[in-house]
Amino acid sequence: MHLTAPAEVELEDSTAKVGRWLDQRNKIPAANTNESAEAAKDHFIRRNGIEFAGTHLLLDLWGASHLDDIGYIEQAMHDIVSACGATLLHIHLHHFSPSGGVSGVAVLAESHISVHTWPERDYAAFDVFMCGDAQPENAIPVLKRAFFPRRIEVSEELRGRTLI
Numbered sequence: 423m424h425l426t427a428p429a430e431v432e433l434e435d436s437t438a439k440v441g442r443w444l445d446q447r448n449k450i451p452a453a454n455t456n457e458s459a460e461a462a463k464d465h466f467i468r469r470n471g472i473e474f475a476g477t478h479l480l481l482d483l484w485g486a487s488h489l490d491d492i493g494y495i496e497q498a499m500h501d502i503v504s505a506c507g508a509t510l511l512h513i514h515l516h517h518f519s520p521s522g523g524v525s526g527v528a529v530l531a532e533s534h535i536s537v538h539t540w541p542e543r544d545y546a547a548f549d550v551f552m553c554g555d556a557q558p559e560n561a562i563p564v565l566k567r568a569f570f571p572r573r574i575e576v577s578e579e580l581r582g583r584t585l586i
Contacts (some may be wrong), residue, residue: 473583482576507523535561
């Protein structure tokens with residue numbers, strides 16, 4: 423698979439003219455909104471001089487256990503939400519057979535957590551994407567305690583970086 427860098431695309435009309443968002447570059451308030459200042463807060467994060475929408479952690483767990491136990495995985499997702507200070511809206515998990523793998527998502531007010539497991543390979547892929555005040559890095563010790571991986575690989579992507 424060949425991956426390319428994201429391309430920037432110029433639009434004919436700015437989103438401020440057609441949507442409810444704030445054009446950060448020109449500080450143009452969105453049209454037709456009567457939101458309070460708190461409701462209009464976009465929950466972007468500023469850290470180390472970088473402004474971005476949220477932190478997206480990609481976590482690969484190798485040599486992990488309990489990867490076919492849907493109830494156990496659901497509890498681990500609840501524990502991640504709590505540890506990260508996030509707000510759970512809904513969890514949906516699906517159990518596959520005959521492998522016993524589980525795929526699913528926890529939808530959060532701050533974004534999402536997703537999981538895909540391959541119990542026959544003792545491998546799980548978790549995505550933890552959160553914005554605002556949530557602390558997605560707190561998911562790492564929860565995953566270690568829950569699944570006992572021999573190895574965990576973590577990569578971080580700052581999504582929605584702005585040009586300041």
